[in-house]
Amino acid sequence: MMRTILAASLLTLAAPAGAAEIWVSNEKDDTISVIDVETLEVVRTIPTGERPRGITFSQDYSRLYICASDSDTVQVMDPETGEILHDLPSGEDPEQFVLHPNDRHLYIANEDDAVTTVVDTETRKVIAQINVGIEPEGMAVSPDGKIVITTSETTNMAHWIDTESKSIFANTLVDSRPRHAEFIKEGGELWVSSEIGGTITVFNVADQSEVAKIRFEVQGVHEDRVQPVGFEFTADEKRAFVALGPSNHVAVVNAETFEVEKYILVGRRVWHMDFSPDRSLLFTTNGVSGDVTVIDVAALEPIKTIKVGRFPWGAAARP
Amino acid sequence: MNAYIICLYAILERESLRFVGQRGRFVAALVRPLVWLLVFAAGFRAALGLSITPPYETYITYEVYIVPGLCGMIQLFNGMQSSLSLVYDREMGSMRLLLTSPMPRWWLLFCKLLAGVTISIFQVYAFLAIAAAFGIVLPWAGYLLALPALVISGLTLGALGLALSSIIRQLENFAGVMNFVIFPMFFLSSALYPLWRMAESSVLLRDICAVNPFTHAVELIRFALYAEVNGPALGWTLLALTVFMALALWGYDPARGLIRRKG
Numbered sequence: 001m002m003r004t005i006l007a008a009s010l011l012t013l014a015a016p017a018g019a020a021e022i023w024v025s026n027e028k029d030d031t032i033s034v035i036d037v038e039t040l041e042v043v044r045t046i047p048t049g050e051r052p053r054g055i056t057f058s059q060d061y062s063r064l065y066i067c068a069s070d071s072d073t074v075q076v077m078d079p080e081t082g083e084i085l086h087d088l089p090s091g092e093d094p095e096q097f098v099l100h101p102n103d104r105h106l107y108i109a110n111e112d113d114a115v116t117t118v119v120d121t122e123t124r125k126v127i128a129q130i131n132v133g134i135e136p137e138g139m140a141v142s143p144d145g146k147i148v149i150t151t152s153e154t155t156n157m158a159h160w161i162d163t164e165s166k167s168i169f170a171n172t173l174v175d176s177r178p179r180h181a182e183f184i185k186e187g188g189e190l191w192v193s194s195e196i197g198g199t200i201t202v203f204n205v206a207d208q209s210e211v212a213k214i215r216f217e218v219q220g221v222h223e224d225r226v227q228p229v230g231f232e233f234t235a236d237e238k239r240a241f242v243a244l245g246p247s248n249h250v251a252v253v254n255a256e257t258f259e260v261e262k263y264i265l266v267g268r269r270v271w272h273m274d275f276s277p278d279r280s281l282l283f284t285t286n287g288v289s290g291d292v293t294v295i296d297v298a299a300l301e302p303i304k305t306i307k308v309g310r311f312p313w314g315a316a317a318r319p
Numbered sequence: 320m321n322a323y324i325i326c327l328y329a330i331l332e333r334e335s336l337r338f339v340g341q342r343g344r345f346v347a348a349l350v351r352p353l354v355w356l357l358v359f360a361a362g363f364r365a366a367l368g369l370s371i372t373p374p375y376e377t378y379i380t381y382e383v384y385i386v387p388g389l390c391g392m393i394q395l396f397n398g399m400q401s402s403l404s405l406v407y408d409r410e411m412g413s414m415r416l417l418l419t420s421p422m423p424r425w426w427l428l429f430c431k432l433l434a435g436v437t438i439s440i441f442q443v444y445a446f447l448a449i450a451a452a453f454g455i456v457l458p459w460a461g462y463l464l465a466l467p468a469l470v471i472s473g474l475t476l477g478a479l480g481l482a483l484s485s486i487i488r489q490l491e492n493f494a495g496v497m498n499f500v501i502f503p504m505f506f507l508s509s510a511l512y513p514l515w516r517m518a519e520s521s522v523l524l525r526d527i528c529a530v531n532p533f534t535h536a537v538e539l540i541r542f543a544l545y546a547e548v549n550g551p552a553l554g555w556t557l558l559a560l561t562v563f564m565a566l567a568l569w570g571y572d573p574a575r576g577l578i579r580r581k582g
Binding site: 220248265266267293294302303304305 | 361371376377378379380
């Protein structure tokens with residue numbers, strides 16, 4: 001309780017007026033839960049298309065893009081009113097996507113079609129479809145916008161896409177069922193998590209060579225249940241927080257030594273996460289328990305767990 | 320008034336001396352909950368299942384859950400041991416000496432009770448310090464606010480011990496106290512499992528747990544350790560304290576009590 005008050009008061013000092021929010025997509029409820037970062041309570045629940053999974057904001061936060069997987073579309077929402085403005089053509093079963101730094105092109109992984117679809121959010125047209133491995137899921141874009149990564153769950157590869165030519169220029173093998181990818185170090189390093197393999201593979205982007213492999217071991221949890229999925233980096237990129245799926249823990253990884261520093265207990269089947277805009281708090285989506293655990297980033301302690309809809313999946317912060 | 324303080328001081332000092340003299344007792348008092356915490360809880364790390372019950376705001380490991388119950392356990396054993404010492408005192412005669420003092424009997428018993436509670440609180444904080452060393456750290460305000468809760472729960476469990484000691488004739492009967500009082504009270508409470516978990520196997524068990532004063536003493540400590548007040552638990556514990564204290568006074572009343580009946 002005191003810790004919550006302390007965290008909340010620290011937050012009030014750090015955050016500018018006008019409450020920041022965390023938006024969470026609820027896969028089974030077809031809704032989005034909006035959490036107020038200051039009160040740590042759900043303040044709005046907004047209906048969406050069927051099975052919302054990946055969500056992301058446009059750069060000015062005036063638009064929210066939602067992968068409505070079972071509606072086979074990407075929805076565009078006005079975050080002020082919660083109204084769906086229009087749908088974007090997305091190809092079948094969009095699961096995850098990434099918005100190009102040009103704030104215009106969405107790269108969408110179409111899980112059932114083994115393609116990555118590129119959609120122009122202004123003309124609302126598909127501008128390219130790139131054949132990738134089976135069941136593409138994880139998506140990442142380098143900060144300079146030159147490289148997009150698609151990971152395919154069944155082919156177990158990271159596909160390196162040149163955004164200029166919209167074609168694959170390299171494929172690298174990773175461990176079984178890659179789920180999520182992120183660039184760090186100004187696009188110099190790529191991390192890819194493998195759910196079944198139970199690892200994170202770190203690549204040097206310049207020559208696509210493997211730099212390190214991170215393994216996880218949660219005390220008292222069978223290794224089969226330790227399944228890394230979503231992960232995020234602190235602002236200084238010195239630490240990564242890795243959701244470990246049904247092990248119900250988030251690993252804290254030193255991004256320099258690649259060693260695991262701590263495991264934090266969260267809800268069941270932790271999937272994705274996002275930081276509050278000031279990066280002092282981390283919000284993890286716990287699918288099976290249907291809640292979001294808030295982690296104090298400085299103290300590396302969970303401070304509260306908030307009930308949201310059924311099977312929360314993705315999370316995105318809005319200042 | 321002064322005589323009351325002298326009496327209190329004398330009994331406190333005697334009990335403290337006895338406690339300091341019995342290092343084994345202190346070690347035993349600490350080892351018992353530590354075995355539960357570090358061995359039993361480790362094996363059941365995932366057994367609690369996942370559900371957030373107040374005062375917890377997020378998911379916790381089983382070790383974190385049973386800490387307040389183990390604080391209660393320390394006080395329960397301590398309360399019973401004080402009663403054991405009363406039986407011993409009665410056998411050895413120093414109790415008769417004490418009870419012949421001109422002080423009112425209720426004051427003598429209360430001093431005895433308070434001495435026991437003081438020792439139990441000392442043991443609880445030593446336990447919490449060791450638990451913290453093993454990474455189970457509570458909010459700092461909780462450590463402070465647990466003190467009044469521990470005083471109330473300690474008095475309640477101590478009063479129960481006093482009431483029992485008035486009917487136990489011999490030291491040997493302490494095993495009976497273990498079997499018929501300590502174990503049922505401890506296991507039929509929220510110390511080891513939350514009540515919703517009990518209800519899963521048997522609603523009757525849950526109801527028994529819900530009326531067990533030890534459950535409320537534990538919940539009082541649990542909420543206090545997280546800087547919160549559990550009103551119903553406080554009420555139940557105070558009610559139990561009143562009842563046990565009344566029983567103890569009645570039991571030790573030479574005119575009516577059980578001492579006389581036993582002859």
